[in-house]
Protein backbone atom coordinates (compact mmCIF):
# COMPACT_ATOMS: atom_id res chain seq x y z
CA UNK A 29 0.00 0.00 0.00
CA UNK A 30 0.92 3.65 -0.22
CA UNK A 31 1.90 5.11 3.12
CA UNK A 32 1.51 8.75 4.06
CA UNK A 33 1.84 10.77 7.22
CA UNK A 34 -0.07 13.82 8.27
CA UNK A 35 1.67 17.13 7.79
CA UNK A 36 2.46 19.18 10.88
CA UNK A 37 -0.70 20.91 12.08
CA UNK A 38 0.71 24.43 11.71
CA UNK A 39 1.67 23.75 8.12
CA UNK A 40 -1.87 22.59 7.34
CA UNK A 41 -3.32 25.68 8.99
CA UNK A 42 -1.01 27.90 6.98
CA UNK A 43 -1.96 26.22 3.71
CA UNK A 44 -5.69 26.86 4.12
CA UNK A 45 -5.38 30.28 5.73
CA UNK A 46 -7.84 32.81 4.35
CA UNK A 47 -10.30 30.32 2.87
CA UNK A 48 -13.78 30.57 4.28
CA UNK A 49 -15.16 27.14 3.45
CA UNK A 50 -12.85 24.16 3.40
CA UNK A 51 -13.80 20.60 2.57
CA UNK A 52 -11.48 17.98 4.01
CA UNK A 53 -11.49 14.95 1.76
CA UNK A 54 -10.33 11.58 2.99
CA UNK A 55 -9.59 8.39 1.12
CA UNK A 56 -10.82 4.99 2.22
CA UNK A 57 -7.99 2.87 0.86
CA UNK A 58 -4.23 2.97 1.54
CA UNK A 59 -4.14 6.09 3.69
CA UNK A 60 -7.04 4.76 5.73
CA UNK A 61 -5.21 1.50 6.38
CA UNK A 62 -2.11 3.34 7.57
CA UNK A 63 -4.28 5.47 9.87
CA UNK A 64 -3.44 8.76 8.20
CA UNK A 65 -6.21 9.90 5.87
CA UNK A 66 -9.34 7.79 6.27
CA UNK A 67 -12.77 8.87 7.50
CA UNK A 68 -11.70 8.82 11.12
CA UNK A 69 -8.59 10.93 10.54
CA UNK A 70 -10.62 13.45 8.52
CA UNK A 71 -12.89 13.86 11.53
CA UNK A 72 -9.98 14.29 13.89
CA UNK A 73 -8.27 16.88 11.70
CA UNK A 74 -11.42 18.91 11.30
CA UNK A 75 -12.07 18.84 15.01
CA UNK A 76 -8.56 20.12 15.64
CA UNK A 77 -8.94 22.82 13.04
CA UNK A 78 -12.21 24.01 14.51
CA UNK A 79 -10.78 23.98 18.00
CA UNK A 80 -7.81 26.06 16.95
CA UNK A 81 -10.15 28.75 15.65
CA UNK A 82 -12.31 28.94 18.72
CA UNK A 83 -10.61 31.97 20.19
CA UNK A 84 -9.77 33.66 16.90
CA UNK A 85 -11.60 36.02 14.62
CA UNK A 86 -11.20 33.65 11.74
CA UNK A 87 -14.24 31.39 11.44
CA UNK A 88 -13.84 28.86 8.67
CA UNK A 89 -16.54 26.38 7.84
CA UNK A 90 -15.08 22.89 7.67
CA UNK A 91 -16.86 20.09 5.87
CA UNK A 92 -15.84 16.49 5.50
CA UNK A 93 -16.16 13.74 2.95
CA UNK A 94 -14.36 10.48 2.45
CA UNK A 95 -14.45 8.61 -0.83
CA UNK A 96 -13.38 5.06 -1.30
CA UNK A 97 -10.48 5.94 -3.61
CA UNK A 98 -9.38 9.43 -4.56
CA UNK A 99 -7.28 7.95 -7.37
CA UNK A 100 -10.45 6.96 -9.22
CA UNK A 101 -12.78 9.42 -11.01
CA UNK A 102 -15.79 7.21 -10.43
CA UNK A 103 -15.52 7.71 -6.70
CA UNK A 104 -14.65 11.38 -7.00
CA UNK A 105 -17.87 11.91 -8.96
CA UNK A 106 -19.74 11.13 -5.75
CA UNK A 107 -18.70 14.45 -4.23
CA UNK A 108 -19.31 16.66 -7.30
CA UNK A 109 -22.37 18.29 -5.80
CA UNK A 110 -20.89 18.76 -2.40
CA UNK A 111 -17.68 20.40 -3.59
CA UNK A 112 -19.53 23.28 -5.21
CA UNK A 113 -20.21 24.77 -1.80
CA UNK A 114 -16.55 25.10 -0.83
CA UNK A 115 -13.74 27.44 -1.81
CA UNK A 116 -10.84 25.08 -0.95
CA UNK A 117 -10.24 21.36 -0.70
CA UNK A 118 -7.92 19.77 1.82
CA UNK A 119 -7.01 16.28 0.72
CA UNK A 120 -5.79 13.54 2.98
CA UNK A 121 -5.11 11.06 0.18
CA UNK A 122 -1.72 10.10 -1.23
CA UNK A 123 -0.05 12.36 -3.79
CA UNK A 124 -1.78 10.56 -6.64
CA UNK A 125 -5.20 10.93 -5.05
CA UNK A 126 -4.64 14.61 -4.31
CA UNK A 127 -3.72 15.25 -7.93
CA UNK A 128 -6.76 13.44 -9.23
CA UNK A 129 -8.96 15.44 -6.90
CA UNK A 130 -7.36 18.63 -8.22
CA UNK A 131 -7.89 17.40 -11.76
CA UNK A 132 -11.56 16.71 -11.09
CA UNK A 133 -12.15 20.20 -9.65
CA UNK A 134 -9.74 22.47 -11.50
CA UNK A 135 -11.41 25.73 -10.40
CA UNK A 136 -10.95 25.02 -6.70
CA UNK A 137 -7.58 25.15 -4.94
CA UNK A 138 -6.56 21.78 -3.50
CA UNK A 139 -4.08 21.45 -0.61
CA UNK A 140 -2.30 18.38 0.75
CA UNK A 141 -2.83 17.56 4.41
CA UNK A 142 -0.38 14.66 4.26
CA UNK A 143 3.11 13.90 3.03
CA UNK A 144 3.15 10.79 0.88
CA UNK A 145 6.12 8.81 2.06
CA UNK A 146 6.43 5.39 0.50
CA UNK A 147 5.08 2.12 -0.86
CA UNK A 148 5.26 -0.17 2.08
CA UNK A 149 3.94 -2.91 4.28
CA UNK A 150 1.97 -3.16 7.50
CA UNK A 151 4.44 -4.53 10.04
CA UNK A 152 1.96 -4.17 12.87
CA UNK A 153 -0.85 -1.78 13.78
CA UNK A 154 0.55 1.70 13.27
CA UNK A 155 3.92 0.45 12.06
CA UNK A 156 4.76 0.61 8.37
CA UNK A 157 7.93 0.06 6.45
CA UNK A 158 8.99 0.95 2.95
CA UNK A 159 9.55 -1.89 0.52
CA UNK A 160 9.44 -0.61 -3.07
CA UNK A 161 10.48 2.50 -4.97
CA UNK A 162 8.63 1.53 -8.15
CA UNK A 163 11.84 1.48 -10.17
CA UNK A 164 9.95 -0.09 -13.06
CA UNK A 165 12.32 -3.00 -13.51
CA UNK A 166 11.86 -5.47 -10.69
CA UNK A 167 14.89 -7.58 -9.72
CA UNK A 168 13.36 -9.36 -6.72
CA UNK A 169 13.83 -12.69 -8.48
CA UNK A 170 17.58 -12.26 -8.34
CA UNK A 171 17.68 -10.92 -4.80
CA UNK A 172 15.58 -13.45 -2.94
CA UNK A 173 12.60 -11.14 -2.63
CA UNK A 174 14.48 -8.30 -0.91
CA UNK A 175 14.58 -5.04 -2.82
CA UNK A 176 18.11 -3.68 -3.30
CA UNK A 177 16.82 -0.39 -4.68
CA UNK A 178 14.73 0.39 -1.63
CA UNK A 179 16.25 -1.53 1.24
CA UNK A 180 19.89 -0.77 0.40
CA UNK A 181 20.64 2.86 1.20
CA UNK A 182 22.87 3.12 -1.86
CA UNK A 183 20.61 1.10 -4.17
CA UNK A 184 23.46 -1.26 -4.94
CA UNK A 185 22.96 -4.07 -7.44
CA UNK A 186 26.21 -5.79 -6.58
CA UNK A 187 26.33 -5.40 -2.81
CA UNK A 188 27.08 -5.39 -0.01
CA UNK A 189 29.19 -2.25 0.22
CA UNK A 190 32.14 -2.00 2.57
CA UNK A 191 30.18 -0.12 5.18
CA UNK A 192 28.09 -2.98 6.53
CA UNK A 193 28.31 -3.10 10.29
CA UNK A 194 27.81 -6.66 11.39
CA UNK A 195 24.31 -7.07 10.02
CA UNK A 196 23.24 -3.46 9.86
CA UNK A 197 23.48 -0.83 7.21
CA UNK A 198 26.12 1.84 7.54
CA UNK A 199 23.47 4.53 7.79
CA UNK A 200 21.96 3.26 11.01
CA UNK A 201 22.43 0.38 13.42
CA UNK A 202 18.68 -0.27 13.44
CA UNK A 203 18.48 -0.59 9.68
CA UNK A 204 19.38 -4.10 8.56
CA UNK A 205 21.82 -4.31 5.64
CA UNK A 206 19.74 -5.34 2.65
CA UNK A 207 22.64 -7.15 1.07
CA UNK A 208 23.38 -9.07 4.20
CA UNK A 209 19.76 -10.27 4.19
CA UNK A 210 19.91 -11.03 0.48
CA UNK A 211 23.03 -13.08 1.04
CA UNK A 212 21.50 -14.98 3.95
CA UNK A 213 18.28 -15.81 2.18
CA UNK A 214 19.96 -16.84 -1.05
CA UNK A 215 22.36 -19.01 0.95
CA UNK A 216 19.35 -20.59 2.67
CA UNK A 217 17.82 -21.33 -0.72
CA UNK A 218 21.10 -22.54 -2.19
CA UNK A 219 20.92 -19.79 -4.81
CA UNK A 220 24.08 -17.75 -4.13
CA UNK A 221 24.98 -18.21 -7.80
CA UNK A 222 22.47 -15.44 -8.45
CA UNK A 223 24.77 -12.81 -7.02
CA UNK A 224 28.16 -14.25 -7.98
CA UNK A 225 27.44 -13.05 -11.48
CA UNK A 226 27.95 -9.39 -12.26
CA UNK A 227 24.67 -7.48 -12.39
CA UNK A 228 24.69 -4.83 -15.13
CA UNK A 229 23.47 -1.24 -14.67
CA UNK A 230 19.76 -0.85 -14.14
CA UNK A 231 17.42 0.52 -16.75
CA UNK A 232 15.75 3.25 -14.65
CA UNK A 233 12.30 3.33 -16.12
CA UNK A 234 10.89 5.61 -13.45
CA UNK A 235 12.65 8.73 -14.68
CA UNK A 236 9.72 10.11 -16.63
CA UNK A 237 5.96 10.05 -16.10
CA UNK A 238 4.66 6.59 -16.84
CA UNK A 239 1.48 5.25 -18.29
CA UNK A 240 0.32 1.67 -18.31
CA UNK A 241 -2.37 0.44 -20.64
CA UNK A 242 -3.29 -3.19 -20.29
CA UNK A 243 -3.62 -5.24 -23.46
CA UNK A 244 -7.15 -4.98 -24.77
CA UNK A 245 -7.63 -1.41 -23.55
CA UNK A 246 -5.44 0.44 -26.04
CA UNK A 247 -8.34 1.67 -28.11
CA UNK A 248 -9.98 3.49 -25.25
CA UNK A 249 -6.85 5.57 -24.78
CA UNK A 250 -6.55 6.55 -28.45
CA UNK A 251 -10.21 7.46 -28.74
CA UNK A 252 -10.23 9.40 -25.49
CA UNK B 253 50.75 -1.67 -20.26
CA UNK B 254 47.16 -0.70 -19.76
CA UNK B 255 47.74 2.91 -18.76
CA UNK B 256 51.49 3.43 -18.42
CA UNK B 257 51.06 5.02 -15.00
CA UNK B 258 53.91 4.93 -12.51
CA UNK B 259 51.79 2.83 -10.19
CA UNK B 260 51.16 0.29 -12.92
CA UNK B 261 54.86 0.18 -13.84
CA UNK B 262 55.92 -0.30 -10.23
CA UNK B 263 53.51 -3.17 -9.77
CA UNK B 264 54.29 -4.73 -13.14
CA UNK B 265 57.99 -4.66 -12.31
CA UNK B 266 57.24 -6.57 -9.11
CA UNK B 267 58.19 -3.77 -6.74
CA UNK B 268 56.30 -3.42 -3.48
CA UNK B 269 54.06 -0.42 -4.16
CA UNK B 270 53.45 2.41 -1.72
CA UNK B 271 50.56 4.81 -2.22
CA UNK B 272 49.35 7.75 -0.21
CA UNK B 273 46.25 9.84 0.19
CA UNK B 274 45.37 13.50 -0.06
CA UNK B 275 42.05 15.13 0.73
CA UNK B 276 41.27 18.22 -1.39
CA UNK B 277 40.62 21.48 0.46
CA UNK B 278 37.19 22.66 1.60
CA UNK B 279 37.48 25.68 -0.63
CA UNK B 280 39.59 26.91 -3.50
CA UNK B 281 42.69 27.20 -1.34
CA UNK B 282 45.42 25.95 -3.64
CA UNK B 283 48.14 26.88 -1.18
CA UNK B 284 46.68 24.52 1.40
CA UNK B 285 46.58 21.77 -1.20
CA UNK B 286 50.20 22.38 -2.19
CA UNK B 287 51.27 22.38 1.40
CA UNK B 288 49.67 18.99 1.97
CA UNK B 289 51.10 17.64 -1.29
CA UNK B 290 54.69 18.71 -0.59
CA UNK B 291 55.65 16.10 2.01
CA UNK B 292 54.29 13.28 -0.16
CA UNK B 293 56.63 14.02 -3.04
CA UNK B 294 59.11 11.21 -3.66
CA UNK B 295 57.66 9.26 -0.73
CA UNK B 296 54.86 7.39 -2.51
CA UNK B 297 54.24 6.07 -6.03
CA UNK B 298 50.79 7.52 -6.37
CA UNK B 299 48.42 9.58 -4.26
CA UNK B 300 44.69 8.95 -3.91
CA UNK B 301 42.76 12.15 -4.37
CA UNK B 302 39.51 11.69 -2.51
CA UNK B 303 36.10 12.54 -3.96
CA UNK B 304 33.90 14.46 -1.51
CA UNK B 305 35.12 12.12 1.16
CA UNK B 306 32.64 11.26 3.92
CA UNK B 307 30.07 13.10 1.80
CA UNK B 308 31.55 16.49 2.68
CA UNK B 309 31.94 19.01 -0.14
CA UNK B 310 35.51 19.64 -1.20
CA UNK B 311 37.31 20.72 -4.33
CA UNK B 312 36.49 18.18 -7.05
CA UNK B 313 38.82 15.22 -7.16
CA UNK B 314 39.78 15.67 -10.81
CA UNK B 315 40.69 19.33 -10.30
CA UNK B 316 42.71 18.51 -7.20
CA UNK B 317 44.34 15.65 -9.15
CA UNK B 318 45.58 18.16 -11.71
CA UNK B 319 47.10 20.31 -8.96
CA UNK B 320 48.72 17.21 -7.51
CA UNK B 321 50.30 16.58 -10.90
CA UNK B 322 51.74 20.07 -11.09
CA UNK B 323 53.22 19.40 -7.64
CA UNK B 324 55.01 16.36 -9.02
CA UNK B 325 52.68 13.69 -7.65
CA UNK B 326 50.94 10.97 -9.60
CA UNK B 327 47.24 11.08 -8.71
CA UNK B 328 44.95 8.14 -8.19
CA UNK B 329 41.71 9.85 -9.08
CA UNK B 330 38.83 8.68 -6.89
CA UNK B 331 35.25 8.67 -8.05
CA UNK B 332 32.16 7.79 -6.03
CA UNK B 333 28.74 6.73 -7.30
CA UNK B 334 26.86 8.97 -4.88
CA UNK B 335 27.24 12.29 -6.67
CA UNK B 336 27.10 11.56 -10.40
CA UNK B 337 25.01 9.69 -12.90
CA UNK B 338 26.51 7.68 -15.75
CA UNK B 339 26.67 10.67 -18.08
CA UNK B 340 28.61 12.84 -15.66
CA UNK B 341 30.90 9.98 -14.72
CA UNK B 342 31.90 9.21 -18.27
CA UNK B 343 32.34 12.88 -19.07
CA UNK B 344 34.63 13.39 -16.08
CA UNK B 345 36.60 10.27 -16.91
CA UNK B 346 37.26 11.56 -20.42
CA UNK B 347 38.32 14.96 -19.11
CA UNK B 348 40.53 13.47 -16.41
CA UNK B 349 42.30 11.23 -18.88
CA UNK B 350 42.74 14.01 -21.44
CA UNK B 351 44.48 16.02 -18.71
CA UNK B 352 46.93 13.21 -18.04
CA UNK B 353 45.32 11.32 -15.15
CA UNK B 354 46.14 7.62 -15.47
CA UNK B 355 44.92 5.90 -12.29
CA UNK B 356 41.38 5.80 -11.05
CA UNK B 357 39.70 4.31 -7.99
CA UNK B 358 36.03 3.35 -8.30
CA UNK B 359 33.95 3.57 -5.11
CA UNK B 360 30.33 3.51 -3.98
CA UNK B 361 30.89 6.44 -1.62
CA UNK B 362 29.72 7.07 1.92
CA UNK B 363 26.03 7.73 2.24
CA UNK B 364 25.16 11.45 2.06
CA UNK B 365 23.46 11.23 5.43
CA UNK B 366 26.91 11.31 7.06
CA UNK B 367 28.07 14.43 5.30
CA UNK B 368 27.56 18.16 5.35
CA UNK B 369 24.52 18.12 3.02
CA UNK B 370 22.37 15.34 4.47
CA UNK B 371 19.27 16.63 2.63
CA UNK B 372 20.82 15.93 -0.77
CA UNK B 373 19.57 13.36 -3.22
CA UNK B 374 22.00 10.49 -3.58
CA UNK B 375 22.48 9.56 -7.22
CA UNK B 376 23.62 5.92 -7.16
CA UNK B 377 22.67 5.51 -10.80
CA UNK B 378 25.26 2.75 -11.13
CA UNK B 379 27.17 1.01 -8.34
CA UNK B 380 30.93 0.69 -7.87
CA UNK B 381 31.00 -2.73 -9.54
CA UNK B 382 29.23 -1.34 -12.59
CA UNK B 383 31.54 1.68 -12.57
CA UNK B 384 34.58 -0.59 -12.71
CA UNK B 385 33.19 -2.42 -15.69
CA UNK B 386 32.23 0.81 -17.40
CA UNK B 387 35.78 2.18 -17.11
CA UNK B 388 37.20 -1.11 -18.33
CA UNK B 389 34.95 -1.15 -21.37
CA UNK B 390 35.79 2.46 -22.08
CA UNK B 391 39.46 1.52 -22.04
CA UNK B 392 39.52 -1.93 -23.63
CA UNK B 393 36.56 -1.80 -26.00
CA UNK B 394 36.62 1.92 -26.63
CA UNK B 395 32.92 2.04 -25.83
CA UNK B 396 30.64 4.14 -23.70
CA UNK B 397 28.25 2.34 -21.39
CA UNK B 398 25.62 2.42 -24.13
CA UNK B 399 27.95 0.61 -26.54
CA UNK B 400 28.74 3.63 -28.69
CA UNK B 401 32.25 4.22 -29.83
CA UNK B 402 34.60 6.61 -28.03
CA UNK B 403 36.79 8.91 -30.10
CA UNK B 404 40.12 8.33 -28.27
CA UNK B 405 39.34 6.02 -25.34
CA UNK B 406 40.70 6.80 -21.87
CA UNK B 407 43.40 4.34 -20.82
CA UNK B 408 43.17 4.14 -17.08
CA UNK B 409 44.66 1.81 -14.50
CA UNK B 410 41.55 0.72 -12.65
CA UNK B 411 41.38 0.45 -8.91
CA UNK B 412 38.68 -0.77 -6.57
CA UNK B 413 38.23 -0.95 -2.84
CA UNK B 414 37.75 -4.01 -0.71
CA UNK B 415 36.75 -4.46 2.88
CA UNK B 416 38.11 -7.79 4.09
CA UNK B 417 36.21 -7.58 7.36
CA UNK B 418 32.63 -6.62 6.76
CA UNK B 419 29.95 -9.24 7.19
CA UNK B 420 29.24 -11.64 5.64
CA UNK B 421 32.95 -12.48 5.85
CA UNK B 422 32.42 -15.61 3.75
CA UNK B 423 31.11 -13.51 0.95
CA UNK B 424 33.92 -10.94 0.89
CA UNK B 425 36.21 -13.05 -1.22
CA UNK B 426 33.52 -13.57 -3.84
CA UNK B 427 32.95 -9.89 -3.96
CA UNK B 428 36.66 -9.42 -4.58
CA UNK B 429 36.42 -11.99 -7.38
CA UNK B 430 33.49 -10.08 -8.80
CA UNK B 431 35.45 -6.84 -8.83
CA UNK B 432 38.26 -8.56 -10.67
CA UNK B 433 35.78 -10.02 -13.13
CA UNK B 434 34.33 -6.53 -13.61
CA UNK B 435 37.79 -5.24 -14.48
CA UNK B 436 39.75 -4.09 -11.43
CA UNK B 437 43.52 -4.02 -11.96
CA UNK B 438 44.38 -3.19 -8.38
CA UNK B 439 42.65 -3.21 -5.02
CA UNK B 440 43.15 -0.89 -2.09
CA UNK B 441 41.71 -2.31 1.09
CA UNK B 442 39.93 -0.66 3.97
CA UNK B 443 42.28 0.33 6.84
CA UNK B 444 43.50 -2.87 8.41
CA UNK B 445 43.91 -3.39 12.13
CA UNK B 446 42.66 -6.94 12.47
CA UNK B 447 45.65 -8.82 11.09
CA UNK B 448 44.23 -12.30 11.70
CA UNK B 449 41.26 -11.65 9.50
CA UNK B 450 43.46 -9.99 6.89
CA UNK B 451 45.76 -13.01 6.75
CA UNK B 452 42.76 -15.26 6.33
CA UNK B 453 41.28 -13.10 3.57
CA UNK B 454 44.56 -12.92 1.65
CA UNK B 455 45.01 -16.66 2.04
CA UNK B 456 41.60 -17.24 0.51
CA UNK B 457 42.43 -14.84 -2.31
CA UNK B 458 45.62 -16.80 -2.93
CA UNK B 459 43.78 -20.11 -2.83
CA UNK B 460 41.26 -18.89 -5.37
CA UNK B 461 44.03 -17.63 -7.65
CA UNK B 462 42.77 -14.07 -7.33
CA UNK B 463 46.09 -12.54 -6.35
CA UNK B 464 47.48 -13.59 -9.71
CA UNK B 465 44.86 -11.51 -11.43
CA UNK B 466 44.91 -8.38 -9.32
CA UNK B 467 47.36 -6.36 -7.23
CA UNK B 468 46.27 -6.03 -3.62
CA UNK B 469 47.46 -2.99 -1.70
CA UNK B 470 46.85 -3.33 2.01
CA UNK B 471 45.33 -0.25 3.65
CA UNK B 472 47.25 1.13 6.62
CA UNK B 473 46.27 4.10 8.78
CA UNK B 474 48.50 4.86 11.74
CA UNK B 475 46.61 5.67 14.91
CA UNK B 476 47.39 9.18 16.12
CA UNK B 477 45.99 8.64 19.57
CA UNK B 478 43.92 6.39 21.78
CA UNK B 479 40.96 8.67 21.12
CA UNK B 480 41.23 8.11 17.40
CA UNK B 481 41.41 4.34 17.88
CA UNK B 482 38.29 4.41 20.03
CA UNK B 483 36.48 6.60 17.55
CA UNK B 484 37.40 4.33 14.63
CA UNK B 485 36.21 1.29 16.52
CA UNK B 486 32.89 2.79 17.57
CA UNK B 487 31.93 5.17 14.81
CA UNK B 488 33.45 4.41 11.43
CA UNK B 489 31.30 2.08 9.31
CA UNK B 490 32.95 -1.15 8.29
CA UNK B 491 36.00 -0.67 10.53
CA UNK B 492 37.35 -3.59 12.56
CA UNK B 493 39.61 -2.40 15.39
CA UNK B 494 40.49 -5.29 17.72
CA UNK B 495 40.90 -4.64 21.43
CA UNK B 496 44.63 -5.40 21.33
CA UNK B 497 45.15 -2.26 19.24
CA UNK B 498 43.33 -0.18 21.83
CA UNK B 499 45.17 -1.88 24.69
CA UNK B 500 48.55 -1.27 23.17
CA UNK B 501 47.88 2.45 22.81
CA UNK B 502 46.48 2.54 26.33
CA UNK B 503 49.74 1.06 27.54
CA UNK B 504 51.85 4.06 26.56
CA UNK B 505 52.02 7.62 27.78
CA UNK B 506 49.65 10.02 26.04
CA UNK B 507 52.52 11.93 24.44
CA UNK B 508 53.97 8.73 23.03
CA UNK B 509 50.72 7.41 21.50
CA UNK B 510 51.33 8.90 18.07
CA UNK B 511 54.77 7.35 18.00
CA UNK B 512 53.35 4.02 19.07
CA UNK B 513 50.72 4.29 16.36
CA UNK B 514 53.42 4.79 13.74
CA UNK B 515 55.38 1.90 15.21
CA UNK B 516 52.35 -0.38 14.90
CA UNK B 517 51.82 0.73 11.29
CA UNK B 518 55.47 -0.02 10.49
CA UNK B 519 55.14 -3.50 11.96
CA UNK B 520 52.08 -4.09 9.79
CA UNK B 521 53.92 -2.87 6.70
CA UNK B 522 56.84 -5.18 7.51
CA UNK B 523 54.44 -8.11 7.63
CA UNK B 524 52.70 -7.10 4.42
CA UNK B 525 56.04 -6.96 2.60
CA UNK B 526 56.44 -10.66 3.36
CA UNK B 527 52.82 -11.67 2.86
CA UNK B 528 52.24 -13.66 -0.30
CA UNK B 529 49.51 -12.05 -2.35
CA UNK B 530 50.02 -8.50 -1.08
CA UNK B 531 51.61 -6.26 -3.70
CA UNK B 532 51.91 -3.05 -1.76
CA UNK B 533 50.61 -0.78 0.95
CA UNK B 534 48.16 2.07 0.74
CA UNK B 535 48.96 4.54 3.49
CA UNK B 536 46.03 6.65 4.55
CA UNK B 537 47.63 9.14 6.90
CA UNK B 538 44.50 11.25 7.26
CA UNK B 539 45.40 14.90 7.96
CA UNK B 540 48.86 13.65 8.76
CA UNK B 541 50.52 14.19 5.40
CA UNK B 542 53.52 15.89 7.04
CA UNK B 543 54.32 12.69 8.93
CA UNK B 544 54.43 10.56 5.75
CA UNK B 545 58.20 11.02 5.13
CA UNK B 546 58.91 9.80 8.65
CA UNK B 547 56.56 6.82 8.26
CA UNK B 548 58.00 5.94 4.85
CA UNK B 549 61.49 6.11 6.29
CA UNK B 550 60.74 4.06 9.38
CA UNK B 551 58.84 1.47 7.33
CA UNK B 552 61.84 1.05 5.04
CA UNK B 553 59.92 2.13 1.96
CA UNK B 554 62.58 4.57 0.75
CA UNK B 555 63.93 5.31 -1.76
CA UNK B 556 61.03 4.64 -4.09
CA UNK B 557 62.10 2.65 -7.16
CA UNK B 558 62.54 4.51 -10.45
CA UNK B 559 60.47 2.97 -13.23
Ligand code: SF4
Pocket residue numbers: 159160161162163164165166167168175176177178
Ligand atom coordinates in the same frame (compact mmCIF):
# COMPACT_ATOMS: atom_id res chain seq x y z
S1 SF4 C 1 13.30 -3.83 -7.71
FE1 SF4 C 1 12.14 -2.00 -8.29
S2 SF4 C 1 10.02 -2.72 -8.64
FE2 SF4 C 1 11.12 -4.37 -7.54
S3 SF4 C 1 10.67 -3.96 -5.37
FE3 SF4 C 1 12.56 -2.88 -5.83
S4 SF4 C 1 11.96 -0.79 -6.44
FE4 SF4 C 1 10.13 -2.09 -6.47
Ligand code: SF4
Pocket residue numbers: 179180181182183184187188189190191192193196197198199204205206207208
Ligand atom coordinates in the same frame (compact mmCIF):
# COMPACT_ATOMS: atom_id res chain seq x y z
S1 SF4 D 1 25.42 -1.36 4.40
FE1 SF4 D 1 24.21 -2.78 3.16
S2 SF4 D 1 22.22 -1.79 2.92
FE2 SF4 D 1 23.62 -0.24 3.67
S3 SF4 D 1 24.39 0.77 1.83
FE3 SF4 D 1 25.84 -0.87 2.28
S4 SF4 D 1 25.12 -2.66 1.14
FE4 SF4 D 1 23.46 -1.17 1.17
